[in-house]
Amino acid sequence: MATIDPGIFAKQCLTKAVNFEIFAHYLIGVAQLRSGISDDAQGDLIGPFRLNQAEWDQNRQNEDFGVNYDSTDITGWRAQCSVFALMTRQTQDRLKGQLNRNPSPVELYMAQWPTANAPTLSADLQTAFDSTAAALTQAAADLQRVTDPASTVIKDPARPGPAAAGDDDIIAIAAASPFAKFRWDDRGVAPIGYIKGMALAFATALRKLNASEPAAKEMAKPNTGDDVHDVFAFYDDVFRHQGMSNGTDVGEVDRLRHLFTLLIGLGMRESSGKFCTGRDGGADNKDGETAEAGLFQVSFNACRASSLLKMLFEQFSTNPSGFKETFQEGVACKAADLKNWGTGPGVEFQRLTKDSPLFAAEFAAVALRNVRKQWGPIDRKEAQVVPECDGMLLEVQHAVNAPAIG
Numbered sequence: 001m002a003t004i005d006p007g008i009f010a011k012q013c014l015t016k017a018v019n020f021e022i023f024a025h026y027l028i029g030v031a032q033l034r035s036g037i038s039d040d041a042q043g044d045l046i047g048p049f050r051l052n053q054a055e056w057d058q059n060r061q062n063e064d065f066g067v068n069y070d071s072t073d074i075t076g077w078r079a080q081c082s083v084f085a086l087m088t089r090q091t092q093d094r095l096k097g098q099l100n101r102n103p104s105p106v107e108l109y110m111a112q113w114p115t116a117n118a119p120t121l122s123a124d125l126q127t128a129f130d131s132t133a134a135a136l137t138q139a140a141a142d143l144q145r146v147t148d149p150a151s152t153v154i155k156d157p158a159r160p161g162p163a164a165a166g167d168d169d170i171i172a173i174a175a176a177s178p179f180a181k182f183r184w185d186d187r188g189v190a191p192i193g194y195i196k197g198m199a200l201a202f203a204t205a206l207r208k209l210n211a212s213e214p215a216a217k218e219m220a221k222p223n224t225g226d227d228v229h230d231v232f233a234f235y236d237d238v239f240r241h242q243g244m245s246n247g248t249d250v251g252e253v254d255r256l257r258h259l260f261t262l263l264i265g266l267g268m269r270e271s272s273g274k275f276c277t278g279r280d281g282g283a284d285n286k287d288g289e290t291a292e293a294g295l296f297q298v299s300f301n302a303c304r305a306s307s308l309l310k311m312l313f314e315q316f317s318t319n320p321s322g323f324k325e326t327f328q329e330g331v332a333c334k335a336a337d338l339k340n341w342g343t344g345p346g347v348e349f350q351r352l353t354k355d356s357p358l359f360a361a362e363f364a365a366v367a368l369r370n371v372r373k374q375w376g377p378i379d380r381k382e383a384q385v386v387p388e389c390d391g392m393l394l395e396v397q398h399a400v401n402a403p404a405i406g
Contacts (some may be wrong), residue, residue, distance in 0.1 A: 279291045
């Protein structure tokens with residue numbers, strides 16, 4: 001038996017659990033139960049998770065999560081951690097849709113291996129969890145993830161996981177984050193309503209991504225390499241300097257989070273985080289097509305860049321909800337800002353961007369992927385990408401995508 005060092009294996013499981021938004025204790029516990037955490041083979045069952053070749057080949061490639069292994073990589077235990085984490089995430093998502101709640105570890109395991117010995121499974125899993133708890137706790141401490149939901153130790157395999165966070169939980173995360181006091185270049189500290197509101201906007205976009213809504217999928221698509229239109233390509237050096245990749249080597253949720261990290265920086269540059277900001281008085285864009293408005297100073301003519309932008313405009317025109325009451329905190333709107341310029345649908349567009357900050361955020365996020373030259377601060381790379389912002393959004397991400405077990 002080729003036993004793997006439990007400490008090293010626990011760190012690998014924890015890293016993958018964070019990436020795939022599942023619990024590391026489930027990963028390491030399953031490996032303990034099925035193989036004793038060894039990378040040998042038992043018949044046609046291979047590696048620490050005892051996967052067969054058919055299971056491996058069915059799951060070894062996934063563009064959204066950046067999983068890309070060859071058929072022969074099944075014998076590598078680190079590769080198995082990635083693939084089994086993907087399998088667990090996919091099963092978790094399917095069960096959440098069926099149960100309308102997060103599944104328990106027992107339910108998750110039975111969905112992955114329906115022929116398991118159900119009468120003893122809960123006790124068997126508990127034994128495996130108990131025997132790996134210390135290794136996981138040490139790994140979390142070593143990696144400084146002691147407060148990460150993925151590092152939580154499982155204490156009852158039959159208990160369903162926690163429910164996803166609501167809006168009040170998201171607001172609390174933003175308010176308590178050190179990032180709320182970050183001082184932006186030439187702008188100072190953002191209005192607290194902007195930080196809370198953008199946390200809600202990201203949470204909403206993440207839920208829409210989980211539901212595979214087209215606009216959210218567009219926001220989270222990999223870097224296209226088109227630096228004329230796509231901000232991920234144009235800002236690639238800035239993102240990479242901060243350790244943020246936006247290619248196929250990371251998952252959709254990471255790319256969405258990175259986009260909102262930049263979007264929050266853009267909003268501070270364009271409006272100082274004031275949702276009701278109107279047309280720049282120093283500019284000469286007074287017609288309905290080109291008059292800019294809102295947090296991100298976008299104009300109606302940006303709709304030409306993508307049919308998804310026009311779709312968002314139509315959707316929010318019908319249902320203009322958008323966390324305005326949250327964005328208002330700490331902001332005083334001037335009468336001049338509330339004026340809408342020109343004629344035609346562009347007038348309604350200006351009103352909507354100020355009345356529904358969520359619309360402004362989603363519209364700008366899609367536009368950044370298709371018409372990034374809309375913004376001078378982007379062209380001059382003045383919009384900041386702040387790691388502390390990414391950290392706050394990661395907390396929101398973990399709250400929205402509550403792991404399957406707890």
